Amino acid sequence: MDYTKAKIEDVVVRINELYKKSKEEGxxxxxxxxxxxxxxxxxxxxxxxxxxxxxxxxPKNKKK
Incomplete structure (x- = not known):
């Protein structure tokens, strides 16, 4: 999949899937x-x- 054009939500979902898999089975x-x-x-x-x-x-102007 081309992740350069994927929605960031889809990227996060896949990151989480891979994290879970890495902890369970590698x-x-x-x-x-x-x-x-x-x-x-x-x-x-x-x-x-x-x-x-x-x-x-x-920036806000400081009052003197």
Whole structure:
């Protein structure tokens, strides 16, 4: 699946599925790679959203 265009909710669901599987039975090398890609996608999305929020903040003028 192409996770670059997937909804972040779908990415989180898959991350959780892989986490659960890793605790129960372990992951294959392919699943470990997928997990890393998904985690990077989530982190990059989180950073982009935070950056957009911070750029939208305008400082208040201090009154003297």
């Amino acid at each position: 992951l294959t090398e392919q699943e470990k790679e997928e997990q890393q890609i998904l985690r990077r996608r989530y982190i990059d999305s989180y950073k982009a959203n935070l950056r957009a929020q911070l750029e939208g903040i305008e």
